[in-house]
Amino acid sequence: MTTLYEIHNLKQSYRKDTPILDISDLTIRSEGITGLVGPNGSGKSTLLKVLSFLMPYDSGTLLYRGQPAAGRESVIRREVTYLLQNSFLLSRSVFENIAFGLRLRGTSASEVKAIVRESLTRVGLDPDEFAPRQWYQLSGGEVQRVALAARLALRPRVLLLDEPTANVDEASAQLIMAAAVTEAEQHGTAVIVATHDMPWLYEMSAEIIGLYRGRVTAGAENILQGGWKQEGCHMVRNFPGGQTVYADRADTAAVRAAALDPSCVRVSLSRPQPADPANITAGHLVHLPLERGRNSVLVTADVGGSLLKARVPESDPLCRELYPQREVFYIFPYSSVRWL
Ligand SMILES: Nc1ncnc2c1ncn2[C@@H]1O[C@H](COP(=O)(O)OP(=O)(O)OP(=O)(O)O)[C@@H](O)[C@H]1O
Ligand SMILES: [Mg+2]
Numbered sequence: 022m023t024t025l026y027e028i029h030n031l032k033q034s035y036r037k038d039t040p041i042l043d044i045s046d047l048t049i050r051s052e053g054i055t056g057l058v059g060p061n062g063s064g065k066s067t068l069l070k071v072l073s074f075l076m077p078y079d080s081g082t083l084l085y086r087g088q089p090a091a092g093r094e095s096v097i098r099r100e101v102t103y104l105l106q107n108s109f110l111l112s113r114s115v116f117e118n119i120a121f122g123l124r125l126r127g128t129s130a131s132e133v134k135a136i137v138r139e140s141l142t143r144v145g146l147d148p149d150e151f152a153p154r155q156w157y158q159l160s161g162g163e164v165q166r167v168a169l170a171a172r173l174a175l176r177p178r179v180l181l182l183d184e185p186t187a188n189v190d191e192a193s194a195q196l197i198m199a200a201a202v203t204e205a206e207q208h209g210t211a212v213i214v215a216t217h218d219m220p221w222l223y224e225m226s227a228e229i230i231g232l233y234r235g236r237v238t239a240g241a242e243n244i245l246q247g248g249w250k251q252e253g254c255h256m257v258r259n260f261p262g263g264q265t266v267y268a269d270r271a272d273t274a275a276v277r278a279a280a281l282d283p284s285c286v287r288v289s290l291s292r293p294q295p296a297d298p299a300n301i302t303a304g305h306l307v308h309l310p311l312e313r314g315r316n317s318v319l320v321t322a323d324v325g326g327s328l329l330k331a332r333v334p335e336s337d338p339l340c341r342e343l344y345p346q347r348e349v350f351y352i353f354p355y356s357s358v359r360w361l
Contacts, residue, residue: 023050023051023052024048024049024050024051024084024086024087025049025050025051025085025086025179025211026047026048026049026072026083026084026085027047027048027049027082027083027084027087028044028046028047028048028081028082028083028084029045029046029081029082030044030045030046030080030081030082031043031044031047031071031078031080031081031082031083032044032078032079032080032081033067033071033076033078033079033235034079040235041064041067041235042064042067042068042071042078042235043235043236044068044081044235044236044237045237046237047230047237049072049211049213049228049230050211050228051086051211052205052209052211053205053206053211053212053225053226053227053228054201054202054205054212054213054214054222054225054227054228055211055212055213055214055227055228055229055230056214056215056216056219056222056225056227056228056229056230057069057213057214057215057216057230057232058215058216058217058219058222058229058230058231058232058241058242059231059232059233059238059241060233060244060246063232063233063234063235064232064234064235065183065184065215065232066106066183066215067235068215068232069103069181069183069213069215070103071083072101072179072181072213073098073101073102073103073181074090074094074097074098074101075103085097099126100177100178100179101177101178101179101181102172102175102177102179102180102181103172103181103183104165104168104169104172104180104181104182104183104185105168105183106183106184106187106215107187107188108164108165108168108169109164109168110156110159110164110167110168111156112156113155113156114152114153114154114155114156115141115146115151115152115153115154115155115156115159115167116137116152116153118156118167118168118171119136119137119140119141119152119167119170119171119174120133120137121171122171122174122175123136123137123174123175126175136174137152137170137174138152139174140170140171140173140174141167141170143170143173143200143203144166144167144169144170144173144196144197144200145166145196145199145200146163146166146167146170151163151167160190160193161188161189161190161193162189162190162192162193162194163193165185165186165188165189165193165197166189166193166196166197166200169182169185169197169200173200173204176208177210178210178211179210179211179213180201180204180210180211180212180213181213181214182197182201182212182213182214182215182216183214183215184215184216184217185197185198185201185214185216186198186216186218198221201214202225214227219242219310219319220308220310223310223311223312223313223319224310224311224313225313226312226313226314226315227314228314229241229242231280233278233280233361234278234361236361238280238361239280239282239359240280240281240282240283240285240359241280242282242283242319242330243280243281243282243283243286243329243330244278244279244280244361245258245266245278245279245280245281245327245358246277246278247277247278249268249271249276249277249279251270254270255267255268255269255270255355256268256269256270256271256276256279256358258279260302260324260325260326260327261325261326262325262326263325264302264303264324264325265300266300266302266358267298267300267355267358268355268356268358268360269355269356269358271360272360273360276360276361277361278360278361279358279359279360279361280358280359280361281329281353281357281358281359282357282359283319283320283330283331283332284332285353285354285357286329286330286331286332286351286352286353286357287331287351287352287353288320288331288333288339288343288349288350288351288352289349289350289352290339290342290347290348290349290350291350292350293350293352295352297354298354298355299352299353299354299355300351300352300353300354300355300358301350301351301352302324302329302350302351302353303324303348303349303350303351304322304323304324304325304329304348304349304351305322305323305346305347305348305349306320306321306322306343306344306345306346306347306348306349307321307322307323307328307345308321308328308345309321309340309343309344309345311335312332315332316334316335316336317332317333317334317335318332318333318334318335318340318343319331319332320332320333320343320349322349322351324351329351331351
């Protein structure tokens with residue numbers, strides 16, 4: 022694996038004493054797709070801004086392709102491009118929007134024409150129809166696709182996408198994600214995407230980085246937020262419907278959330294009787310996405326209105342017995358619930 026970014030002890034805050042990012046160690050690979058996931062406000066956009074060198078950070082080290090990035094930001098910025106959560110276009114034609122960055126780089130007029138056509142095609146927009154359109158003659162999904170085309174035109178080595186499909190129609194969303202995959206698979210671009218679309222990330226065998234309150238967390242697929250109470254020597258959280266999850270007591274009284282790594286959860290089709298104290302939680306299956314990169318299935322069940330995930334190897338015969346709506350039981354030790 023080649024390393025694209027390496028972060029050590031990076032801290033960033035918008036206001037004094039409120040760290041928004043606090044990352045001790047993080048490595049991001051330079052191949053394929055990397056997903057940034059986490060609840061709203063967990064710091065995904067902030068991390069993307071740091072990685073795009075659009076925003077300085079308070080302290081820590083950031084290496085880009087093995088070398089400290091400090092002092093080289095303006096050079097690196099030519100290789101890294103960032104698509105905002107809500108893109109906007111310049112008040113000009115689609116052609117001019119895409120040509121703008123190319124001209125700044127001194128690209129010849131004939132090349133600009135060819136690249137604009139190719140970039141529009143890559144995001145599923147017919148160049149003859151869309152290149153002459155004005156910025157106000159586009160739907161929201163088309164604006165986002167033109168904004169992406171303008172980035173692809175610059176042939177970046179790193180493409181940072183911030184919830185690129187959050188506010189667009191379904192057809193545009195599919196075309197945007199397809200363009201991102203083509204970038205990664207055919208052009209060798211490193212794609213880092215903040216998204217809530219976990220099934221898509223699993224399908225793409227993306228490397229997944231979970232963020233919670235600015236920290237990188239393992240097991241970010243299952244975050245059990247709020248509602249924890251102390252009960253004797255355990256912490257307890259109730260799900261609507263009467264089920265309960267137990268965890269080992271937290272060190273601090275002010276715990277709000279815990280993560281549960283899906284790899285620590287065993288799945289059973291009947292209610293088991295474990296020898297050691299463990300949580301046994303019943304739910305109904307909702308999704309069964311295949312994680313291509315891991316050769317496993319992310320078994321996802323509805324437990325009292327929350328989706329809980331367990332990871333089962335694809336080769337496990339149990340996988341053949343799983344189908345949506347089926348009742349399953351999750352077994353996980355108290356100690357596998359980790360405080361955030
Ligand atoms: N310019 C800013 N000034 C002050 N605080 C900010 C600023 N931008 C973001 N924040 C705060 O930083 C925290 C992280 O925000 P960020 O936008 O990085 O989260 P996110 O994970 O991208 O959230 P979402 O999923 O809603 O897009 C939030 O608490 C937010 O209020
Ligand atoms: Mg965001």
